[in-house]
Amino acid sequence: MKSEKLFVIAGEASGDLHGANFMQAVLDENPSVEFEFWGGDKMQKVAPKGLKKHINELAFMGFIEVLMNIRTILSNISLCKKNIEEFQPDALVLIDYPGFNLRIAEWAKTKGIKVYYYISPQVWAWKQNRVHKIKKVVDEMYVILPFEKDFYKKFDIDVNYVGHPLIDEIQKHNFKASDEFRVKHGLDERPILAMLPGSRKQEVSKKLPIMLKAVEKLTTHQIVIAGAPTLTKEFYAQFNENTQIIHNETYELLANSNVAVVTSGTATLETALFKVPEVVCYKGSSISYAIAKRLIKVKYISLVNLIMDKEVVKELIQNECTPENIEAEVNKLVNDKAYRNSVLNSYNDLEKILGGGGASKKVAQSLLKTIH
Secondary structure, X not given: OOOOEEEEEEOOHHHHHHHHHHHHHHHHHOOOOEEEEEEOHHHHHHOOOOEEEEHHHOOOXXXXXXXXXXXXXXXXXXXXXXXXXXXXXXXXXXXXXXXXHHHHHHHHHHOOOEEEEEOOOOOOOOOOOHHHHHHXXXXXXXXXXXXXXXXXXXXXXXXXXXXXXXXXXXXXXXXXXXXXXXXXXXXXXXXXXXXXXXXXXXXXXXXXHHHHHHOOOOOOOEEEEEEOOOOOHHHHHOOOOOOEEEEOOHHHHHHOEEEEEEEOOHHHHHHHHOOOOEEEEXXXXXXXXXXXXXXXXXXXXXXXXXXXXXXXXXXXXXXXXXXXXXXXXXXXXXXXXXXXXXXXXXXXXXXXXXXXXXHHHHHHHHHHHHOO
């Protein structure tokens, strides 16, 4: 079997997870494939020698934040092109992270490098004009949300729907609630409220103080923060040094949790797949939010509500994201049995809509068949 060379680019924690699973699936099909990549620790575990740039240095969010870091971003783009040229891959595999990845895709196309995109940018939500660029510069697109196939069809683009890779990740480890987890982390018998404030410094700094204030009076539960792999215990301690922080065990934490306060993003779907009733929070800089509000074309910000096309989980956005509103919703999820059950029943429907697993394997097999 010929040794293929793939260059993979992921720009944030969820991309690192899906990138690692994809790379492992490729190696399961063809162990001689060589990888170089921009990614994180999980991808590095799969291909220890391939890391060229770590995601810790890449995550910028919001319009203002991107403008402030534009120099760094532009120099990263140059460095990435240089890495790709030196490696001379058979194909480029891009994972989400559109602002960066679409620029690389455009350049790669001029160089005659085949471009595969796994996990579509959220073009259905905003920046729909990106669809035209995708049509020009991407050879094959693999999507993970059921409604994306129909969305792309409107633009005469045939994409591959492979199912959601989170289903595989969760099934693979068979996470369960356990006394072992509580003992390991010195937790008491009370139910756990999991707090998932995001993975980037600026979003955690903006949202975590509000989230913590909201649950100050909730003595029936113990509060546990899911620490992002890129942020230290000291960073979290500045907001509340008494709250327990658990790093790199978010799925174990969710498997043991009774209720959750979650920042918008992939975490909303992860929480739902673990059957944990949640309230979804979003608060950005006022300028970034004002711009986003004008551009965004969807009714909801959480993946749960988007996929279900109705409000399953409460979304508290910007000015509604207050300690009082979060507290009221948490109390409802904890104390109102009928309300809690309606959320859990919708989660079961959500799982059915997402279908079976096997996303990484499907992408790996398709890519290796079509690479030449």
